[in-house]
């Protein structure tokens with residue numbers, strides 16, 4: 510089939526290779542939103558550069574690295590186990606207090622409030638890699654230029670466009686949950702806590718204000734930047750680069766990308782996830798390391814998580830790609 514020269518006019522006409530209809534007309538977000546998003550995105554990233562510059566030749570204090578690791582793990586698991594597997598997909602039922610704890614921990618990762626995060630992600634699953642997807646790397650088509658632009662859009666650019674996802678449509682269950690509404694409203698305060706706690710911990714442990722400032726830099730800002738970009742890489746890279754062992758819906762080009770598995774707590778087994786979205790485990794194959802699934806297993810043993818949707822072997826095998834279907838043959842991007 511040749512690529513159509515004409516822009517696609519309607520969603521149902523989408524052919525899988527053209528830019529999404531309406532892409533050209535899409536307006537940028539309002540000034541206030543752009544500034545807010547810019548701050549949330551740019552400040553941690555600049556801090557990453559500053560941290561590397563300061564550490565050059567001097568190294569980093571062990572305290573700062575350990576604190577950064579602790580905050581990375583807590584906020585990362587809050588995002589993957591809480592925001593994603595529990596609240597977006599209902600992969601298990603958590604005790605009410607655990608639900609709140611996970612939502613609070615996820616909110617501290619500077620990725621937006623819990624209700625908006627869930628709504629956006631559900632929309633991504635509803636329209637994966639076709640018109641309507643809030644962050645598809647195929648938005649600008651599958652030419653090399655389109656693909657590069659699409660990767661930038663899926664990673665970061667989508668947050669700067671005026672394309673809100675209505676929570677009333679995509680996350681009515683969370684809007685009806687007073688605890689989640691409270692956590693969502695507390696998002697700005699939780700961001701402050703996320704940076705303030707490392708500062709206080711560093712100050713207390715080192716006994717000096719300078720120790721507090723370096724902990725703020727490494728366990729606060731740099732940790733936020735690293736987790737942000739790992740999470741966003743799942744949106745960008747994990748739809749372009751990697752393997753596609755399982756069948757997904759039409760146009761869905763999600764991939765498994767092993768190098769990100771540990772840092773993303775198992776989220777980069779993204780093809781497995783898109784194939785079985787409600788499964789509590791994303792690494793569907795043996796040896797696919799999935800720390801988030803490990804934590805859910807611990808919660809289950811402790812009696813804190815029930816109705817966990819674990820992978821069904823026969824069902825998974827039934828979804829394994831064996832034929833050369835069009836999506837399997839499609840070039841995996843870059």
Ligand SMILES: [Zn+2]
Pocket residue numbers: 633637743744748763779783
């Ligand atoms: Zn995806």
Ligand SMILES: [Zn+2]
Pocket residue numbers: 593597598630634782786
């Ligand atoms: Zn998902």
